[in-house]
Amino acid sequence: MKNSNWFILLLIVFAFVGCTSSGKKKTVIAIPVYGQSLALGEEAIRITDFDSLTKKTHHLVVTQNLDEEFGYLSDTPFKQWLKKVTHDRHRAFELSIYGMAEVVTDYFQKKGYGDSVILCTFPGGRGSTSIVDMDKGDPAYKKFLDELKGAYDKAKSNGWDFVVPAICWMQGEDDITWKKSTNYKKDLKTFQTDIDKDIKAITGQKHDVVCICYQTNCLTLAKGFNANSFDSKDTQVPEAQLELIENDSLFMASGPTYPYSFARERVHIDGISQKRLGYLAGLSVVRLFESKTSNGVTPTKFSVAGDTAIVKLNVPSPPLVFDTVAVVNPGNYGFSVIDSSNTNILQKVILKNDEVKLVCKKSPHGCKVRYAVNGMINKSGYKHGPRGNLRDSQGDTLKVTILKKVYPLNNWCYQFDVLVK
Known part of the structure; x- marks a missing residue:
């Protein structure tokens, strides 16, 4: 179980706070988002009405200022302050954390914690930036920590407790495109280690x-992308994110971006997509509180039997299905098997229970087994971008209505690129 002590701590906090006679003692639980333009909602037309958000969440969601004045993000503290005092809503985009907040506060209400807790959430980071330029010591990183420190100080001045169970991570597009990070997995783990240490120093x-x-998943934005290139470096970033989720207890899954619609089918998911992905992040937060794992639909084992590669998968909500309605089939449901001569040898895909069998023209030993490594050049999303059709069935019971349309909250398989030996 991932970080199971969080659940024990929160139970103690809720029990203690809930027993206070004054009703004024609270715990502020901070879960912000940090990253590049997707974290900041670039191009995502806002669909969340801030007044409706505060009412729907029973005034349990606040910004880094511990108020309900959302939508004033800017690069510097001064510009951000100026936007707030002038009520400048320009570039107040839809953020995934609004959807996340709805899920988490609904959980608080159902558990009877509504009088005891407040959820603090806000965005941080900088658009069009490599992970190596927004890590420890960078102005964006410092601003993010300063805002957490400001929220902490305000909470303590009110006599409230303040904890940070998690942050949401949305960064990697720049490093797919420009490959400034030479070891994204190491860089992301270093960031997590640093932010963990620095947040603990505050709280x-x-x-x-x-x-x-x-x-x-925006592989096709990389210069010279070739889905059949055996030695492709374009999958380094999404593969690193997957491996940390699979193998590091301090990483949990929300989901891949390929099942969603993108503004101009390019870099940024749109407003509805931000909301949908935010709900999945919220479900992961709830699982963290309840000491449950959240690895998403991810491969757990690769094996070879004759001319067939077998991929065993983690399935949060069985059964697995191939969905060609929500995501356009790119061919073979998004799977490929690439040999050292840059040839896709995959012939047929068979899904049974928690396994996908990839029947090939010859033995797949020494080949790269891939999922969602495809797509039209310079396109992203469920129609033309790198994508696949494999998901679980969580959406059969968990759905959300956005702008009068119902969306199932399925977990989609993470993109992967693995050498089968």
């Missing part, structure tokens, strides 16, 4: 800060 908490990690 004094002993419990680790978990990284709820999406997956970026």
